[in-house]
Amino acid sequence: MGTPPDLTLWGVGTSRTLRPHWAMHELDLTYRTRPIGPRTGETKTAEYTALNPRQKVPLLQDGDFCIGESPAIVAYLSRTYSTPERALIPESQREYAAWLEWCFFIVTELDSTSLYVMRRHGAHALGHIYGVAPEVVARAGEYFREQLRHVEVALSDDRAYLMGDRFTSADILLTTCLEWAIAYGVGICDNARPYLDRIRERPAYQRGQAANTPPTAP
Numbered sequence: 767m768g769t770p771p772d773l774t775l776w777g778v779g780t781s782r783t784l785r786p787h788w789a790m791h792e793l794d795l796t797y798r799t800r801p802i803g804p805r806t807g808e809t810k811t812a813e814y815t816a817l818n819p820r821q822k823v824p825l826l827q828d829g830d831f832c833i834g835e836s837p838a839i840v841a842y843l844s845r846t847y848s849t850p851e852r853a854l855i856p857e858s859q860r861e862y863a864a865w866l867e868w869c870f871f872i873v874t875e876l877d878s879t880s881l882y883v884m885r886r887h888g889a890h891a892l893g894h895i896y897g898v899a900p901e902v903v904a905r906a907g908e909y910f911r912e913q914l915r916h917v918e919v920a921l922s923d924d925r926a927y928l929m930g931d932r933f934t935s936a937d938i939l940l941t942t943c944l945e946w947a948i949a950y951g952v953g954i955c956d957n958a959r960p961y962l963d964r965i966r967e968r969p970a971y972q973r974g975q976a977a978n979t980p981p982t983a984p
Contacts, residue, residue, distance in 0.1 A: 772827075772829045777804075777824035780978075782824060785837070787978045799977060837869055840935045868939075918958070928940060944958055
């Protein structure tokens with residue numbers, strides 16, 4: 767038996783921090799949680815800034831190695847700690863390329879270009895920091911729905927997951943965006959609803975949600 771990994775995950779409370787918590791449980795990994803939140807001042811401490819100069823969450827420490835950005839953390843965990851029974855990345859070159867395409871699409875077109883724009887400029891989100899812009903928010907929601915048609919087409923053959931019958935980390939990324947869109951009232955395509963219902967039944971998803979919950983103030 768080798769030495770067990772020394773894993774610490776910083777960050778709770780957001781869609782993006784949920785991703786690595788969930789991946790940890792899919793891979794059945796033991797880890798410590800440092801439950802800091804974004805824009806709380808906790809990411810600006812000297813201790814955290816030394817680990818992550820970007821001052822963002824989540825952040826993974828694996829021994830003396832640190833990596834941020836939730837899709838990168840999930841991919842790293844999958845590549846490093848997958849087993850034949852628990853793997854979140856396809857093995858064949860072409861399936862790997864298709865997986866990578868989905869990951870980039872979800873992170874760029876659904877997350878950063880659409881949902882995070884709504885978060886930045888929404889009156890009830892971060893508009894007080896970046897400026898409230900109702901038209902920008904509305905257009906970003908429209909763009910999300912336009913881009914989601916690619917997911918709708920992919921799921922139209924009744925596949926269980928984005929990559930077919932196999933759950934991958936692309937499903938982690940997509941699920942967090944679908945839930946984010948529902949929370950923002952954007953709406954999702956009809957065939958994404960049974961997909962989402964299946965995902966939410968996964969024990970690792972449920973454990974990841976619990977681990978991502980911010981601690982109750984004393």
